[in-house]
Amino acid sequence: MSRRAAAALGDGWHVGVVAAVAEETGVLLNVLGVGQGRRFHTGRMAVPSGVTYLVVTPDGTASFDVLVRRYAPAVVVFVGGGGDVAITHEPRGPVRDAVGAFFTAAGEPAPLPGFGGAPSFHVMRGVPGPPPFAPARAPRAWAVVRGDTANAAQALRYLIPYLRSRL
Structure with missing residues (x-):
């Protein structure tokens, strides 16, 4: 059985997260509640539509390529990078x-707790x-959540239930 099938038990890895600032990967793990791994950090999050399987990696072409090749997440989200928190998507x-x-549910701009x-x-x-x-390394779907890493990760945490129900 492949690592992907064994870890995700059925419908695969849902969300791959790439830290825009590699040194802030720990912030992402903390906010998303994902445990520390060696190179890739895996975890899951319960949401109303079921369980969401997450895999987090620091930035870098090699990490991104391996993430897409090994885990094949349904969506890859790049998180962090400073500035105001904004969600850009395909x-x-x-x-x-x-x-x-x-944004329909939360309003626009969406107020979120820190x-x-x-x-x-x-x-x-x-x-x-x-x-x-x-484009040659494109995942099936993507988004970028720009902003202070902690706030961007918190925004992703609130966005994941909406993502999961559509994957």
């Missing part, structure tokens, strides 16, 4: 629909555009 498909549902008692912040919608990687 022009069409399940991620666009999930982002639309998220993680672990940090101040609240707002999340805006970014303009859909080309993928942030070479």
Whole structure:
């Protein structure tokens, strides 16, 4: 049985997360509740539509290529990078629909509580555009959650239930 099938028990890895700043991978793991691994960090999150299987990796072409090849997540999300928190996504498909549902439910800009008692912040919608990687290595679907790593990870944490129901 392949690693993907063994770990995800059925419908595979749902969300692959790439830290925009490799040194802040620990922040992502903490906010998403994913345990520490060697190179790839795996975990799961219970959401209303079922369990979401997550795999997190630091930034880098090699990490991204292995993530897509080994785990084949349904969606890859790049998280962090500073600035205001904004969600950018593919022009069409399940991620666009999930982002639309998220903003319909939360408002736009969406006010979210900070993680672990940090101040609240707002999340805006970014303009859909080309993928942030070479098309030859494209995952099935993608999004970018730009912003302070902790706030961006918190925004992803709130977005995941909308993603999961569409994968």
